[in-house]
Amino acid sequence: MESLPDLTHPLPSLRTIILGTTGQDVRRCEHCAFCAETAGPDQDLSLESVVQLVLLNDEDVLTCRTVWSDRALASARHACARGLNMEEVLLALRGEARRRGLIPSANL
Numbered sequence: 001m002e003s004l005p006d007l008t009h010p011l012p013s014l015r016t017i018i019l020g021t022t023g024q025d026v027r028r029c030e031h032c033a034f035c036a037e038t039a040g041p042d043q044d045l046s047l048e049s050v051v052q053l054v055l056l057n058d059e060d061v062l063t064c065r066t067v068w069s070d071r072a073l074a075s076a077r078h079a080c081a082r083g084l085n086m087e088e089v090l091l092a093l094r095g096e097a098r099r100r101g102l103i104p105s106a107n108l
């Protein structure tokens with residue numbers, strides 16, 4: 001028989017985890033698309049889409065190529081017109097992926 005999930009201790013939302021570990025509140029994103037200018041060929045999502053998935057608490061964001069792209073990480077700190085430090089956001093997502101055992105095989 002399959003065990004039921006422990007609903008007494010649900011995981012905090014990805015937004016809450018990022019806020020708690022970095023102080024960055026992704027709700028400040030105004031969806032201006034400015035950060036799309038930094039997108040490279042190794043990214044499957046724009047940084048704006050990463051933020052959107054975080055706001056939706058969609059765990060798929062933890063394994064997207066953008067989160068694990070070193071090129072995206074290198075340009076993320078100053079990529080946001082609203083001053084969100086997206087480098088810290090990406091690193092927090094990598095950390096949460098490691099905690100959940102969701103590291104893409106290419107990044108092991």
Ligand code: SF4
Nearest residue numbers: 029030032033035080
């Ligand atoms: S630049 Fe910043 S505010 Fe604009 S869409 Fe990207 S993350 Fe959101």
